Amino acid sequence: xxxxxxxxxxxxxxxxxxxEGEAVEELPATGEDATGxxxxxxxxxxxxxxxxxxxxxxxxxxxxxVEVDDGVARVDMTLTYSGCPARDMLQGQIEEAIEAVDxxxxxxxxxVWSPAWSIELVTERGKSDxxxxxxxx
Amino acid sequence: xxxxxxxxxxxDADEQEALETLLxxxxxxxxxxxxxxxxxxxxxxxxxxxxxxxxxxQDELGHARLWYDVLEDFxxxxxxxxxxxxxxxxxxxxxxxxxxxxxxxxxxxxxHYLYDxxxxxxxxxxEGSSYAKIAGRVEKIQDExxxxxxxxxxxxxxxxxxxxxERLQEAVDRLFPHAMTLFEPCAPVPSAEEASDDEPRAxxxxxxxxxxxxxxxxxxxxxxxxxxxxxxxxxxxLGLETPAVERVHFDExxxxxxxxxxxxxxGRDGSHTDAWDDLHAEFxxxxxxxxxxxxxxxxxxxx
Numbered sequence: 001x002x003x004x005x006x007x008x009x010x011x012x013x014x015x016x017x018x019x020e021g022e023a024v025e026e027l028p029a030t031g032e033d034a035t036g037x038x039x040x041x042x043x044x045x046x047x048x049x050x051x052x053x054x055x056x057x058x059x060x061x062x063x064x065x066v067e068v069d070d071g072v073a074r075v076d077m078t079l080t081y082s083g084c085p086a087r088d089m090l091q092g093q094i095e096e097a098i099e100a101v102d103x104x105x106x107x108x109x110x111x112v113w114s115p116a117w118s119i120e121l122v123t124e125r126g127k128s129d130x131x132x133x134x135x136x137x
Numbered sequence: 138x139x140x141x142x143x144x145x146x147x148x149d150a151d152e153q154e155a156l157e158t159l160l161x162x163x164x165x166x167x168x169x170x171x172x173x174x175x176x177x178x179x180x181x182x183x184x185x186x187x188x189x190x191x192x193x194x195q196d197e198l199g200h201a202r203l204w205y206d207v208l209e210d211f212x213x214x215x216x217x218x219x220x221x222x223x224x225x226x227x228x229x230x231x232x233x234x235x236x237x238x239x240x241x242x243x244x245x246x247x248x249h250y251l252y253d254x255x256x257x258x259x260x261x262x263x264e265g266s267s268y269a270k271i272a273g274r275v276e277k278i279q280d281e282x283x284x285x286x287x288x289x290x291x292x293x294x295x296x297x298x299x300x301x302x303e304r305l306q307e308a309v310d311r312l313f314p315h316a317m318t319l320f321e322p323c324a325p326v327p328s329a330e331e332a333s334d335d336e337p338r339a340x341x342x343x344x345x346x347x348x349x350x351x352x353x354x355x356x357x358x359x360x361x362x363x364x365x366x367x368x369x370x371x372x373x374x375l376g377l378e379t380p381a382v383e384r385v386h387f388d389e390x391x392x393x394x395x396x397x398x399x400x401x402x403x404g405r406d407g408s409h410t411d412a413w414d415d416l417h418a419e420f421x422x423x424x425x426x427x428x429x430x431x432x433x434x435x436x437x438x439x440x
Contacts, residue, residue, distance in 0.1 A: 082277055083199025113203065114273030116280055 061121025155346035164204035243304035267351030320361035
């Protein structure tokens with residue numbers, strides 16, 4: 001092909017959307033049935049926003065589960081991207097916030113990657129927050 | 138059954154050694170390739186390709202991190218694994234440590250292609266891993282890798298259609314023997330605490346345990362055959378010569394690569410090319426010069 005010939009086969013970039021994932025039962029976890037200290041932990045997590053977008057990490061679907069047992073809060077979470085440059089920062093922020101919850105003495109924060117995060121894990125409120133931010137989902 | 142092993146405590150000593158060794162090979166390939174990719178940042182031929190390779194680098198660093206995280210099950214810590222480990226204890230293939238010849242975009246693209254086909258095949262063989270943390274990470278990595286091979290192939294085809302073909306051929310001649318080391322058995326990394334009379338097992342025996350214990354569901358030999366049968370016809374279809382010999386086997390073409398094609402330095406056994414010493418010295422220099430004993434966080438916790 002000569003450089004003067006316009007490339008008529010050109011197609012727009014195919015990677016402008018998030019891939020849709022499969023819906024996973026029990027996720028997104030939002031803590032709506034939680035009680036006591038667990039409910040307080042969920043409430044605290046709701047106040048933490050994604051580092052890039054004005055959406056709660058719970059509504060974004062990053063939290064897979066919260067359990068508080070004998071003062072130890074165990075939180076399973078994921079990240080949207082394995083190469084997230086704010087991983088340590090976000091985890092530090094979460095640990096610190098949960099430690100401050102009454103009735104929590106210790107935090108075990110575990111990063112899990114299965115099921116992999118997808119747009120299906122964003123709650124309706126999360127979707128509305130993201131739309132307001134300017135994302136079309 | 139996939140993912141039935143939740144903890145290293147369920148494994149005997151040989152199985153633990155095999156699992157740890159497999160993880161070193163996975164993590165080190167990704168980390169070292171990412172280090173090389175970053176050299177193309179602000180130097181790629183177009184802004185879009187600059188972004189693409191930077192993005193590949195970020196993806197591979199993320200994946201390296203996922204595997205280094207699993208190595209923490211053996212008491213390792215990320216900063217120790219990346220910044221304090223002796224260069225001879227790294228287990229990546231020599232493909233990913235090679236220097237780029239100055240401005241040789243064909244080298245970057247061919248390496249990207251050869252590696253990403255291998256990675257795709259390897260990840261498929263890890264989907265059903267018996268170790269839960271491996272099986273649980275594969276889908277995430279595959280999601281993020283999905284367009285890597287497509288990107289490499291689109292550039293391969295573009296380069297092969299013109300004067301880039303010659304450069305690609307030179308890159309095939311130079312890199313193919315190193316790419317073959319991706320499928321060499323990996324020698325265990327000696328641990329600091331290990332008694333000196335407690336010799337680590339041979340790489341071949343460790344590889345056998347990797348498959349027997351189901352950490353990977355296919356052998357390196359099977360992965361290599363699939364890789365050779367994928368990349369060789371593709372490269373030849375673009376007009377490139379490979380070291381593979383074509384044989385007809387039950388009406389089907391099969392590609393075979395003689396054992397002596399593999400580079401002398403295997404990477405997986407701890408032997409590396411000179412390029413590795415330079416690269417290792419470079420990415421650990423800041424850590425050493427500042428006398429660090431840990432990686433710092435980007436911000437201190439507010440009091």
